[in-house]
Amino acid sequence: MFSDPQFWVAIAFIIFIIAIFNPVRKILNSSLDNKINEIKESIKEAEDLKKDTESILNEIVKRQNAVELEIKEIHSNSKDRIKILESQAQIKLSEQISKRELSAKAKIEQIVRDTNLLIQKHISETAINATVTILEKKLNSDEKQNLINESIKELESVLKN
Numbered sequence: 634m635f636s637d638p639q640f641w642v643a644i645a646f647i648i649f650i651i652a653i654f655n656p657v658r659k660i661l662n663s664s665l666d667n668k669i670n671e672i673k674e675s676i677k678e679a680e681d682l683k684k685d686t687e688s689i690l691n692e693i694v695k696r697q698n699a700v701e702l703e704i705k706e707i708h709s710n711s712k713d714r715i716k717i718l719e720s721q722a723q724i725k726l727s728e729q730i731s732k733r734e735l736s737a738k739a740k741i742e743q744i745v746r747d748t749n750l751l752i753q754k755h756i757s758e759t760a761i762n763a764t765v766t767i768l769e770k771k772l773n774s775d776e777k778q779n780l781i782n783e784s785i786k787e788l789e790s791v792l793k794n
Contacts, residue, residue: 772780
């Protein structure tokens with residue numbers, strides 16, 4: 634056995650394996666430890682990224698809810714503002730209509746007065762012209778002179794009072 638070269642090759646192989654085992658084990662352990670550490674760091678980074686993403690998502694959801702509430706508030710305020718503006722416009726419109734009605738009534742009354750004056754003037758002129766024509770046809774010159782004198786006396790008495 635001790636003289637057999639296979640025995641010594643086996644012993645040398647075992648010694649070689651034992652001699653290489655510790656450094657290979659250390660290399661494998663350090664390599665595996667490094668790989669484990671890298672994986673742990675990747676997992677930690679992924680968890681941190683997940684936490685950051687969740688916090689950003691929560692913040693976005695909060696902002697979205699706040700924006701939705703603000704939109705609802707703006708919508709509600711705009712409806713109220715529209716109602717107020719409509720009522721103000723209705724009031725202004727009714728005021729303008731009443732002012733225009735008053736103005737139109739005043740214009741109509743003025744036109745009626747002017748027309749009545751024109752009619753009275755026309756009637757008076759027509760009556761005077763008719764009276765003058767009748768008097769000229771029916772009265773002679775003495776009667777005309779008497780009528781003029783009487784009119785002057787009446788005018789003097791009216792002017793004295």
